[in-house]
């Protein structure tokens with residue numbers, strides 16, 4: 237499967253925090269042939285083990301969940317109020333399509349309704365609509381139709397609707413590149429490690445509920461007890477008009493972004509340098525992510541038990557946490573190649 241098709245498959249799968257089943261099933265099917273052991277833990281983390289010769293455990297982490305909404309209330313006319321899950325930007329939602337996944341797994345589309353400008357008071361035209369005033373219109377005429385004919389219940393999750401597409405020669409636009417880009421980096425890495433005589437045991441954890449507070453990563457790290465960890469992310473690229481260099485966490489086209497510090501974590505210099513050396517040895521371009529924006533699963537992983545030597549490597553993605561995020565396939569490919577080389581070189585030094 238080529239990189240575009242892999243990213244398309246993972247981004248198109250719904251997986252709001254706590255409701256990751258569809259994306260977990262997609263990943264399990266993809267990585268099953270590449271690993272020695274595959275299991276799902278109590279909270280829903282998917283853990284895949286690729287055994288090496290030594291007992292040294294290298295954890296690769298990416299979160300499966302994406303931001304979304306839950307059905308909060310269904311009114312008598314059949315309009316649905318939404319409860320946000322994760323860090324939404326309320327400017328972005330009006331007029332977009334959302335997909336509800338009901339209890340039977342059926343997907344139902346709806347549009348986020350807006351009042352026509354014709355009836356708005358002049359002052360209201362300038363206003364951002366607060367999330368709590370947004371409503372979804374699924375084309376029903378009554379609460380009964382929403383509940384019975386469409387099978388929609390209070391608490392059902394919903395995600396942005398838009399399927400992945402290509403922009404230009406080597407850019408793709410999709411929902412949820414944060415963090416399906418990271419998940420896809422690990423899938424391609426496990427694929428590339430097939431048949432390789434590994435020193436370290438590589439344990440991939442595709443975790444739940446990062447967007448609700450790094451939840452799955454915390455419990456995954458505790459049970460795996462890694463000697464070293466790398467968190468893979470689709471991080472914010474802000475190389476766009478109107479943004480000064482200090483506010484550009486990463487830049488597209490310059491390869492994987494290596495974190496030195498973000499809001500949840502300060503990377504040990506040994507990890508940053510080990511990643512830099514690997515990239516230089518392999519001739520892979522890389523960049524240092526501008527400190528210190530965002531937070532990642534590394535914030536939880538490095539504090540596990542007695543502490544874990546942890547690094548973060550990210551694919552630069554523009555417009556994350558919006559209906560369409562974008563990434564360059566060259567950045568994606570450089571990221572999994574860097575991670576693959578790092579796994580091959582992880583020999584237990586540093587333990």
Ligand SMILES: [Zn+2]
Pocket residue numbers: 299414415446469470
């Ligand atoms: Zn993320």
